[in-house]
Amino acid sequence: MINKLISNIKRTGAPIVVGLDPNLKFVPSHILNKAYEAKGETLEGAAEAIWNFNKGIVDHVYDLIPAVKPQIAMYEQFGLPGIEVYKKTVDYCKEKGLVVIGDIKRGDIGSTSESYAIGHLGHAQVGSRLLAGFDEDFATVNPYLGSDGVKPFIDVCRKEGKGIFVLVKTSNPSSGEFQDREVLCDDGKMRRLYEIVGAKVTEWGMDIMGDTYSYVGAVVGATYPEEGRILRDIMPKAYILVPGYGAQGGKGADLVHFFDKDGLGAIVNSSRGIIAAYKNEKYASYGEENYADASRAAVEDMIEDIRTALG
Amino acid sequence: MINKLISNIKRTGAPIVVGLDPNLKFVPSHILNKAYEAKGETLEGAAEAIWNFNKGIVDHVYDLIPAVKPQIAMYEQFGLPGIEVYKKTVDYCKEKGLVVIGDIKRGDIGSTSESYAIGHLGHAQVGSRLLAGFDEDFATVNPYLGSDGVKPFIDVCRKEGKGIFVLVKTSNPSSGEFQDREVLCDDGKMRRLYEIVGAKVTEWGMDIMGDTYSYVGAVVGATYPEEGRILRDIMPKAYILVPGYGAQGGKGADLVHFFDKDGLGAIVNSSRGIIAAYKNEKYASYGEENYADASRAAVEDMIEDIRTALG
Numbered sequence: 001m002i003n004k005l006i007s008n009i010k011r012t013g014a015p016i017v018v019g020l021d022p023n024l025k026f027v028p029s030h031i032l033n034k035a036y037e038a039k040g041e042t043l044e045g046a047a048e049a050i051w052n053f054n055k056g057i058v059d060h061v062y063d064l065i066p067a068v069k070p071q072i073a074m075y076e077q078f079g080l081p082g083i084e085v086y087k088k089t090v091d092y093c094k095e096k097g098l099v100v101i102g103d104i105k106r107g108d109i110g111s112t113s114e115s116y117a118i119g120h121l122g123h124a125q126v127g128s129r130l131l132a133g134f135d136e137d138f139a140t141v142n143p144y145l146g147s148d149g150v151k152p153f154i155d156v157c158r159k160e161g162k163g164i165f166v167l168v169k170t171s172n173p174s175s176g177e178f179q180d181r182e183v184l185c186d187d188g189k190m191r192r193l194y195e196i197v198g199a200k201v202t203e204w205g206m207d208i209m210g211d212t213y214s215y216v217g218a219v220v221g222a223t224y225p226e227e228g229r230i231l232r233d234i235m236p237k238a239y240i241l242v243p244g245y246g247a248q249g250g251k252g253a254d255l256v257h258f259f260d261k262d263g264l265g266a267i268v269n270s271s272r273g274i275i276a277a278y279k280n281e282k283y284a285s286y287g288e289e290n291y292a293d294a295s296r297a298a299v300e301d302m303i304e305d306i307r308t309a310l311g
Numbered sequence: 312m313i314n315k316l317i318s319n320i321k322r323t324g325a326p327i328v329v330g331l332d333p334n335l336k337f338v339p340s341h342i343l344n345k346a347y348e349a350k351g352e353t354l355e356g357a358a359e360a361i362w363n364f365n366k367g368i369v370d371h372v373y374d375l376i377p378a379v380k381p382q383i384a385m386y387e388q389f390g391l392p393g394i395e396v397y398k399k400t401v402d403y404c405k406e407k408g409l410v411v412i413g414d415i416k417r418g419d420i421g422s423t424s425e426s427y428a429i430g431h432l433g434h435a436q437v438g439s440r441l442l443a444g445f446d447e448d449f450a451t452v453n454p455y456l457g458s459d460g461v462k463p464f465i466d467v468c469r470k471e472g473k474g475i476f477v478l479v480k481t482s483n484p485s486s487g488e489f490q491d492r493e494v495l496c497d498d499g500k501m502r503r504l505y506e507i508v509g510a511k512v513t514e515w516g517m518d519i520m521g522d523t524y525s526y527v528g529a530v531v532g533a534t535y536p537e538e539g540r541i542l543r544d545i546m547p548k549a550y551i552l553v554p555g556y557g558a559q560g561g562k563g564a565d566l567v568h569f570f571d572k573d574g575l576g577a578i579v580n581s582s583r584g585i586i587a588a589y590k591n592e593k594y595a596s597y598g599e600e601n602y603a604d605a606s607r608a609a610v611e612d613m614i615e616d617i618r619t620a621l622g
Contacts, residue, residue: 024436036438076444079445080395082444105419108416112384119387120387134390142455144454145485146489147485149483149485170460178504183492
C-alpha cells in the first residue's frame with residue numbers, strides 16, 4: 001500500500017491528503033435540510049447530511065489527489081449511524097481509486113491492539129471465513145503503550161500489504177507537554193521523547209519495506225518545522241504524514257524539511273482548509289451551494305503552494 | 312458518576328470491574344453454532360454470538376459487581392455489526408444498574424478529542440436536539456497528545472457528570488519503553504514519564520471533584536505494584552482503574568498499595584479470568600454449557616482474593 005500511495009502521489013504530482021473531518025457546522029444548509037427532512041433531526045439525519053457533504057467533495061477533488069484521511073472521531077460523535085457513514089466514506093473513496101488513511105489513533109496492549117488492527121486493516125476469522133471490518137489502507141496509531149501495542153498492527157500490515165502512521169510529534173499546541181520532554185537515554189545522552197519515538201518508528205519499520213519507503217510511517221505536525229527536520233533524519237525510510245497545514249497554521253514554506261530531496265517522503269493533510277473552503281473569505285464567492293467547487297479550488301491552491309515551496 | 316461508582320463499590324463490597332472483552336475463542340460452541348445458524352458465518356453472526364455470550368455473563372454476575380468495562384477493540388474487530396453489539400452491551404449493563412467504563416483509549420487534538428468525548432460521554436447537537444451516541448459512564452483516554460487532547464473530555468464530563476481514566480502506567484510488558492523513561496523536569500530533577508503524567512492527572516482533576524474523589528481517574532497496571540504505590544501518592548484524589556489482574560499475572564497481594572487506607576481509591580479489572588473462566592482448569596467442572604456459572608464463581612473468588620489482601 002505504501003507503493004500505491006507513492007504511485008498515486010507521483011501520478012497526481014500532489015503530495016497532499018484531504019482530511020474528511022466533517023462537522024455539521026461545515027455542511028451547507030441545502031444538504032442539511034434535505035437530510036433532516038428525510039430522516040429527522042436524528043443521528044441518522046446527521047449522518048445522512050455528512051455522507052452527502054463528503055460525497056460532493058470527493059466527487060469534485062478525487063482526480064487531483066492521491067489520498068484521503070477520514071477522521072473517525074467526527075463520525076463516532078454521531079454514534080452508530082455516524083460510524084456507518086465512516087465505513088461508507090472509506091468504501092466510496094476506495095472505489096474512486098484513492099488511498100484511504102483511517103485517522104483512528106488507536107493503540108492498546110498486545111491482544112487488544114491486534115483486534116483494532118484486524119478490524120481496521122485486516123480480516124477477522126469467523127468460522128471458516130475471513131471477513132474485513134472497516135478495511136482502510138492505512139491507520140494512525142498511538143505509541144504510548146510501547147512496542148507490544150504497535151507490533152500487532154505491523155503484523156497485520158505485513159499480512160495484508162497495508163501500513164500505519166505512528167504519532168510521533170503531533171500538531172497541537174500542547175503536544176510538547178510530554179512529547180518534547182528531555183529524556184535520559186541508554187547511552188547517557190539526553191534526547192526529546194519524540195526523537196526516541198522516531199527512532200522506534202525506524203526500528204519497527206526496518207523489515208517491512210516497500211520499494212523505497214517502509215510500511216511504517218509517522219505523524220509529525222506541520223506546525224513544528226524544526227522538529228520535522230530532525231525527525232526526517234531520524235526516520236529516513238518513514239513516510240511522514242503531516243497534519244496542521246492551513247487552518248492550524250502550517251504553510252508550504254514550513255514543510256520543505258519534511259520531504260526528501262526527490263520531493264517524496266511526506267504527505268501533507270488539510271481538513272477544514274479544504275472541506276470548509278467556502279466559509280473562507282478567499283473562496284466565499286463560490287457560495288454555499290457550490291461548496292465542493294470551493295474545495296476543488298482550495299485543493300488546487302494547496303498543491304500550488306507546496307509545489308512552489310518544494311521548488 | 313464517580314459518586315455512583317463509589318456507592319456501587321460500597322454496596323457490593325467489591326472493588327472490581329469485569330472486562331467484557333469477548334473473543335470468538337471464548338464463546339461456547341452452543342452459542343456460536345446458534346448464532347451462525349441464524350445469521351451465517353458473517354460479521355453479523357459473530358456479533359450475535361458475542362452479544363449472547365455477554366448477556367449470559369452479565370445476567371449471572373451483575374448483582375455481585377459495581378461496574379463493567381467493555382473493551383471496544385474486541386467489538387470493532389467485527390466492523391459495524393460488532394460496534395452495534397458494543398452499544399447494545401453498554402445499554403444492557405446500564406439497565407442492570409452497572410456503571411459502564413468504555414475502554415476506548417481515545418485521544419486526539421482539541422476539536423477531535425471533543426468529538427470523541429461527545430460521541431462516548433456526551434450529546435451531539437443535531438438541529439435543535441441533543442443526542443447521545445454511545446453514552447458510556449466513563450471512558451479511558453490516552454494522554455500522549457497532552458492537555459489539549461484531554462481537556463475536551465473533561466469539559467464534557469463536567470457538563471454530563473461523567474468521568475475518565477487517563478492511561479498513566481499500562482499493564483503490558485513494554486509499557487516501560489516510553490512511560491518509564493527518566494525525564495528532566497522544570498525543577499531540574501529527573502522523574503519517570505508516568506510520574507509526570509500522574510501529576511497532570513492530579514492537576515486536570517483538581518476542579519472536577521465528586522464527594523471524595525475526582526471525576527478524572529487513572530489507569531495503572533496491576534503488573535506494576537511499585538509504580539502503583541508511587542502513583543497513589545502523586546494522585547491522591549484519582550480513582551485508579553487497575554487492569555492486568557489474573558490472566559496478565561497480577562495478584563490480590565500486589566494491589567494493596569493502589570488502594571487508600573479506607574479500601575477505596577482503586578477498582579481492579581479482570582477480563583479473560585472472568586469471562587473465559589470455564590476454560591481455566593479451576594472452573595472446568597462447570598462445563599462449556601455453564602460458562603456463565605463459572606464466571607460467577609471466578610468473580611466470587613476474585614472478590615475474596617482482594618478482600619483478603621486488603622485485610
